[in-house]
Amino acid sequence: MPTLDRRGFLRLTGAAAGAAVLTACGPNMAGKPGSSGGGLKINSFGGTFQSAVQSTVADAYTTKTGVGVDLITAISSDALTKMRAANNAFDLAYLDLAPLYQAKAAGLLQKLDRAQLPSLSELYPLAVDSGGYWVAELASMTGIVYHTERVKTPPKSWKDLWDPKYRGKVAISNVSGTAGYHFLAMAARLNGGSETAIDRGFAAIASLKPNLAAIYSTPDEMSKLLTSGEADIGVWYADRTSALKSSGAPVAFVRPQEGATAILSAMCLPAASSRAKDAHAYLDFQISSAVNGKFVQAIAEGPTNSKVTLPQQFLSANYVPYGQQEISSLIQLDSEAISKNLSAWITRWQQEVAG
Known part of the structure; x- marks a missing residue:
């Protein structure tokens, strides 16, 4: 079955330098004392997506926790291929929903532990998988x-x-x-x-x-x-x-x-992840209102945390789903x-x- 990846087109054209880098780490943090076993391995889509993840999420997470983050450029289809080849390829994965469900069907994912995600209660319902396998970090x-x-x-x-x-x-x-x-x-x-x-x-x-x-x-x-x-x-x-x-x-x-x-990019936990605790902590950091707000503004997408407040200047310049009424009006396809x-x-x- 083919793997679908709009982000491959959308993000890899955004910033050639970002797309060319195979891995990226927070400054001097991957081996920092206190990090639980080196960098947390997470795929990213390259381009402006990866730049936004690096600057608003990964670096800030490392600064806060001391846990390094290794962003590995791999759009959803490539990430799925890597997961099929070696299920420990990533500790956490960003995937679009069609490839994500292919990964689920192949037994490559494990359920998320809601108890380790306190920010989950702040998300719009469409951003939380009823089956417990994924949480969305952006909406378009x-x-x-x-x-x-x-x-x-x-x-x-x-x-x-x-x-x-x-x-x-x-x-x-x-x-x-x-x-x-x-x-x-x-x-x-x-x-x-x-x-x-x-x-x-x-x-x-x-x-x-x-x-x-x-x-x-x-x-x-x-x-x-x-x-x-x-x-x-x-x-x-x-x-x-x-x-x-x-x-x-x-x-x-x-x-x-x-x-x-609705277009959702989501985060999921590979079945063989050996860093589940750190992966949950990173995911919760990503979807927290403060970080989610900075991230979506850096990438010009809609937030999934209902507590995010976006400035009018940003909203006037971009077509993003925002607020309970607009989010709830989106059609969620199967x-x-x-x-x-x-x-x-x-x-x-x-x-x-x-x-």
Whole structure:
């Protein structure tokens, strides 16, 4: 089964220097006396994600506890491969939900100990796995992006993408990307289906073909489609829209009235972790209100701790889900079902959509 990783596209393009570094440690702390056995091994996605983790979480954690942190650059798909090869590859892991559920299905994860996570009670419900295997450290969303100079009336619904006025001007993601399988799931839901009854989603996307300008494979391709004029509107990520808008492009993000789909990056504990106590302490530090607030501002994402207060200047510049009302309006897709069915969806997509 393929492993899905939007963060690989999103973060590894953010800062080449960060992505090129295989490991990064807090300054002179990995072997500091008092550290319980050297650096805590944690994968990170490279780029701006890794820079934010290093500066707002890892270094501060080491300063506070004396426990060193070794950040090992590995996007979710690579981290899953490493975990399959050696389950002690990491003491704690950052993973997107589809690969995370693949890791769970393979027996590579252990449940978290809620008693060691006092900050858990402050998190929004969507950030805490009901099964006990993961806790999310950030939230973003998939919705509709449009070019404000070429689309004068902002779209309101996912269904607007089928409007004939957008003939030849809609861009969507390949189903192997997060925005792609999110949109397929929403197309199914809009027509009476679901993640486990996907036929109506494929039928709906087949009927969208007259409106399609392109099916993109990476977020960078979508940026070019919007700025070149090839596409006026499409399915994209809130944070990528924020970044493109900050570069001067006339674009805006819309949360469809049916709901934008939630994107969560989560932390989990490998089954063979020998540093469970330190891993829990680091995770709780990451999701505490003070640290979560600094982290999401450094990476321009939404917080998962309900106690975080974000400045208006940040909120005005970025499209982030924030506050109980916005967070609760996000649609939580069945990531476990997606992880089980995605391989078949990709094959079917090649036959029915891309072909």
